[in-house]
Amino acid sequence: EPEVTQTPSHQVTQMGQEVILRCVPISNHLYFYWYRQILGQKVEFLVSFYNNEISEKSEIFDDQFSVERPDGSNFTLKIRSTKLEDSAMYFCASPDGSGRYNEQFFGPGTRLTVL
Amino acid sequence: RKEVEQDPGPFNVPEGATVAFNCTYSNSASQSFFWYRQDCRKEPKLLMSVYSSGNEDGRFTAQLNRASQYISLLIRDSKLSDSATYLCVVSFISGGYQKVTFGTGTKLQVIP
Numbered sequence: 001e002p003e004v005t006q007t008p009s010h011q012v013t014q015m016g017q018e019v020i021l022r023c024v025p026i027s028n029h030l031y032f033y034w035y036r037q038i039l040g041q042k043v044e045f046l047v048s049f050y051n052n053e054i055s056e057k058s059e060i061f062d063d064q065f066s067v068e069r070p071d072g073s074n075f076t077l078k079i080r081s082t083k084l085e086d087s088a089m090y091f092c093a094s095p096d097g098s099g100r101y102n103e104q105f106f107g108p109g110t111r112l113t114v115l
Numbered sequence: 116r117k118e119v120e121q122d123p124g125p126f127n128v129p130e131g132a133t134v135a136f137n138c139t140y141s142n143s144a145s146q147s148f149f150w151y152r153q154d155c156r157k158e159p160k161l162l163m164s165v166y167s168s169g170n171e172d173g174r175f176t177a178q179l180n181r182a183s184q185y186i187s188l189l190i191r192d193s194k195l196s197d198s199a200t201y202l203c204v205v206s207f208i209s210g211g212y213q214k215v216t217f218g219t220g221t222k223l224q225v226i227p
Binding site: 089091105109111 | 158
């Protein structure tokens with residue numbers, strides 16, 4: 001079964017530092033999403049990406065965040081100046097390649113710890 | 116009213132029991148509905164999609180009631196391995212793109 005991969009699995013950083021989280025979505029999928037989950041809380045939508053552009057973003061996704069697809073396979077989430085409250089699991093996901101309305105397949109996540 | 120609301124539980128049930136979870140959603144324009152399972156510190160994994168006609172997959176049955184805006188999940192003959200958090204997920208189209216909203220999840224603990 002095709003899968004979404006994410007690196008690193010765990011990132012520890014100092015407050016104010018920049019981090020880049022990487023995702024390799026399922027090939028041929030066109031829509032990509034980033035979510036975050038603060039420990040003990042629900043999964044929250046951050047941003048969706050289609051055709052090399054942001055298609056939708058939440059209020060969480062402020063100017064500190066950016067997404068890119070630097071090549072044909074990788075999909076990155078950058079946090080420019082991390083804050084303590086950015087500590088969370090970050091999941092990359094893409095819907096079934098047959099359409100954008102379908103169930104989403106999640107990567108294993110990156111655990112970000114900001115000290 | 117929360118966009119997607121679930122009873123957080125925990126539901127502690129003995130092996131072999133039947134357990135049901137409900138989920139309500141506020142947006143009547145919602146179009147797609149799913150149940151995901153999430154194990155501790157792992158990613159959500161799709162358990163099943165929920166169709167208007169209801170659907171069943173082995174011990175799991177999902178129902179959708181659009182009029183009342185709720186979704187249910189029934190697990191029969193609970194196994195220890197069913198212990199997890201069950202996430203209700205609702206999506207609708209906003210600006211031409213899918214917007215996905217998760218419930219907080221319902222925690223299930225199956226006891227020997």
